[in-house]
Amino acid sequence: MIIDCHGHYTTAPGELHVFRDAQLAALRDPRGVVVEAPRISDDQIRDSLEKAQIKLQRERGSDLTIFSPRASAMSHHLGNEAASLQWARVCNDLIYRACELYPDNFVGVCQLPQSPGVAPGRSAAELERCVRELGFIGCNLNPDPSGGYWTSPPLSDRQWYPLYQKMVELDVPAMVHVSSSCNPNFHGTGAHYLNADTTAFMQFLTSDLFKDFPTLRFIIPHGGGAVPYHWGRYRGLAQDMKRPPLEELMKNVYFDTCVYHLPGIELLFKVVPVENILFGSEMVGAVRGIDVRTGQHYDDTKRYVDALALSEADRRLVYSANTRRVFPRLDALLKKRGR
């Protein structure tokens, strides 16, 4: 069984974006308009998935995608807390419906209703709703709800602790995932995403967060940003700063395989313990084209993993066992279904 730990609903019906635009426009309207949740039919959902994610699952040979709302559209920097909450609920409810329609193909991870300057703990209720009522197994946590100005405290700050307490209580991990950038310095998928990954790792390395929360787990996507390429730098920095060795940190931190070429994947597996690598493709996502050199999609990361000389045991770790360990609610769900 092959589980893709990183998929977004980037192909959601246009009604969703019409709603978001109307919602944000209403915030600027002094009359205080209320915008209703969009009406999207089951057929629309089916159509949007079957010709995209499900088709690609079939073509590429993955079975189940851990599925969350489009990351770039979370745009926590827009609107206010109430708007973020309504938007998160609408997006999460849509993910729920996708998972209900295709329970073998998708399992849900939620968007949090974060907003700049708002205590992260206020996202705990939506997380709990998604996990307890909608059967979701984790969340995407935005380390920079300002969208590229980095005005929130680091992930190690105690302001985040109420949210972490809820994650621990529910036994769900978070993928550290920023949204789009409104800072003209940062291209979204080409800079902001990778920078956030790198930044989060260093925040973890320099803090005692996992002493306070020994069972808290984070997935750093996009292959860990710059981290594996600079693994020696991080080992050396940890040593110079008299921090524990990276092995200690890697009890709580995991990387996905969203690295879009073989040499990058080779490096990832060379330096990062295989127990910490979760298969992921980010499809349909950041890079959609076909590499003219190989004739294959850049984001068909399974090809790169398959090209490695991994033992069967290691392959099983990366394709399913690690992910089931990091997402215990997924493991329980699959066991219940006899998978």
Place this chain on the structure above:
Amino acid sequence: MIIDCHGHYTTAPGELHVFRDAQLAALRDPRGVVVEAPRISDDQIRDSLEKAQIKLQRERGSDLTIFSPRASAMSHHLGNEAASLQWARVCNDLIYRACELYPDNFVGVCQLPQSPGVAPGRSAAELERCVRELGFIGCNLNPDPSGGYWTSPPLSDRQWYPLYQKMVELDVPAMVHVSSSCNPNFHGTGAHYLNADTTAFMQFLTSDLFKDFPTLRFIIPHGGGAVPYHWGRYRGLAQDMKRPPLEELMKNVYFDTCVYHLPGIELLFKVVPVENILFGSEMVGAVRGIDVRTGQHYDDTKRYVDALALSEADRRLVYSANTRRVFPRLDALLKKRGR
């Protein structure tokens, strides 16, 4: 001959920092105190270099270091434009003296007197002074003088053009190098540096800067940040965005070898054209420890490069020819000296 393109005067005598502290304190003093440049003797300079950079050059087998003021201490976010100018002049003058004392060991690259919100073109005069009067061969350009809040325009913005015009006129390249971070989200050497490298590359990729300045050249340090690890992502993004292929961009952009482990260096050489790689170590710099696994310094990057199966021609490119090509004033200087 082995040229290290990336070395900072991180071991400057303490008087330099006493000066900087006094200078910044004076700015807060309503009496308007003038702080004089620090008095540092030739012997102090000799002592600070011979037991550090020069010793390491000898031990590791490099010949000449392209030498600039300590990057983390540039701290353009502190003080104001006048303070940045005085601080840059003091630091650059000290580099000049180091290069005069050890002309075989060092050649100068200058710190620019940038300040947040100040037009970058106002740094052109100090660049010109350093190149024409002090014999410097390039500059370090800070893409984020705010120190981690990224409030300046991207490097592709026309606000930077007057500085670029001066660089082109003088035929000197810039290393894109941030200073310390005052944003608690970003560890300096573990996040801010690498993020800036990644960010700059994507700014270049998405702009027509090099159409406007075909001979402008940038070195992106720290092995190009996250870029080589995500080379497939960048190739795919360029393709999706209908930008020219990366080969086109690499006529103006170069990476150094400040990657502190062999697998990272292997990846760099696997994906980036050898013509675009300049040997660098960043010593004495970000990571100073000895790797207990190898018994060698993390930042002894020459060991990693030497461990590669490079042809003699490629080795010469990386160790000297590329650097002489990117820094024509260095090439002229060395030719004049018969090297």
